[in-house]
Amino acid sequence: MNIAQFLREEGMAQGLNQGRAEGIEQEALRIAKVMLEKGLQPETVSQLTGLAPEIVEQARH
Template identity: 50%
Template structure:
């Protein structure tokens, strides 16, 4: 405690911790700061998850488009399956879904 700056800091701390209004104001500010940081983290995380979900949806739509194009050209399910790696059952489901949409 020989350093005057340390002594002064300790006096300020003692005064601060004894002043209930000042301490409460500090706690509110700290909570607001932590809430803001948390909110910004969640926004960024949500954005990244949204982008990933969008990519997956886009890939799925492209897969369907390719399958439908190959079906329209008369490719058999097994050939489409071999080329795309999509199971023949899924190809049949895509074809049925497309047929339903055309009827509607």
């Protein structure tokens, strides 16, 4: 393996990891919105989803 191949593979791995993380956060946000619609308190939603309280508050509006 040469340096170009290594860098390409490293870049692809980083891109996949970033995409997965973004997907997980988007799903947590979707779930938080449903929880809020069902009447759960924002603090509870934040604890259960792992989202920051500020993000949960933004999802309420």
